[in-house]
Amino acid sequence: MSVTQADILTAMSKVMDPELHIDLVKAGMVKDVRVSGDTAKLKIELTTPACPMKGKIQADAEAALKAVPGLKSFDIEWGAQVRAAGGGMPAGALLPQVKNIILVGAGKGGVGKSTVAVNLATALAQHGAKVGLLDADFYGPSVPLMTGLGDKRPVSPDGKSLNPLEAHGLKVMSIGFLVEADQALIWRGPMLHGALMQLVRDVNWGELDYLVLDLPPGTGDVALTLSQSIRAAGAVLVTTPQDVALADVVRAKQMFDKVHIPVLGIVENMSQFVCPNCSHITPIFNHGGGRKAAQMFGIPFLGEIPLDLKVRESGDSGVPVVVSAKDSPEAKAFQEVARNIAGRVSAQSIKSVPLPVMQAR
DSSP: OOOOHHHHHHHHTTOEETTTTEETTTTTOEEEEEEETTEEEEEEEESOTTOTTHHHHHHHHHHHHHTSTTOOEEEEEEEEOOOOGGGSOOTTOSOTTEEEEEEEEOSSSSSOHHHHHHHHHHHHHHTTOOEEEEEOOTTSOOHHHHTTOTTOOOOOSSSSOBOOEEETTEEEEEGGGTSOTTOOOOOOHHHHHHHHHHHHHSBOOOSEEEEEEEOOSSSSHHHHHHHHHSOOSEEEEEEOSSHHHHHHHHHHHHHHHHTTOOEEEEEEOSOOEEOTTTOOEEOBTBSSHHHHHHHHHTOOEEEEOOBOHHHHHHHHHTSOHHHHTTTSHHHHHHHHHHHHHHHHHHHHHHHHSOOOOOOOO
């Protein structure tokens, strides 16, 4: 019995992406199918290099191919192509070369939002994505310190635009690079809006799969300006477990709902303290509140980050924990959160992009 391309596509159409809830063929993920006698070669192109379900997809694809009558051997090449949420950038968009903008916000300060943003962006870059990080927290720009770029200054090649700085595989920009470290920013709404739009519009970001924006805490001018001026793939809400922090998450969620930005999910930071000496777990700020809030809103719970000294030390030293201690439980927790967020962004893109169907030749 001879095997055809149609047989391979039929087999792949039975394999579902668990995150996207669509089969690989309809999702346009099956490429370059070649059949020669009883052997086959094909490429499966995931929607993100940080795909959280690659292991499951690979196992299911191999099982489906083994069930094809007459097929004795096969070779799967794996790749990834990040897609733009919202069906691509419209004409006149502020950032036409950026596929997905991810907002990282919190209803209140002190929950480690910037730590999550920096490690999220770095983790996505470690997976092979092209990533930028924009520090939009004008009143407390901490990204320069946390990326080790505090003493650097961006240059302007043409006197009109700025080249972002680079660290840990990221392109980075912050208002902190443009003002003195001890200078307080006392700006009203219109000034904030103008400066913020310059950082978004007049930076040479180049082609990016993801631009992570570290928002200021709360639901004030900067958060609203960004939310209404750019086309974001979605927002990530950061909280700590205690009730007082979760009450502010409600307000942040309501703000994003009002400006029609999907909330990708909730991250619980400082989740539990694990004693480095005896491994005893202490829920200093309570535990499980982030998961409870996610269930209440009907949105994904993206993961929990333990409270550990090395996370703070890594931030202060300018080397994110996913780089400085990549095998630690904390780094692995950030990696899991990054994969979950990438999966949610892919799900948003699948909802809005017409899906190609590969025909057998």
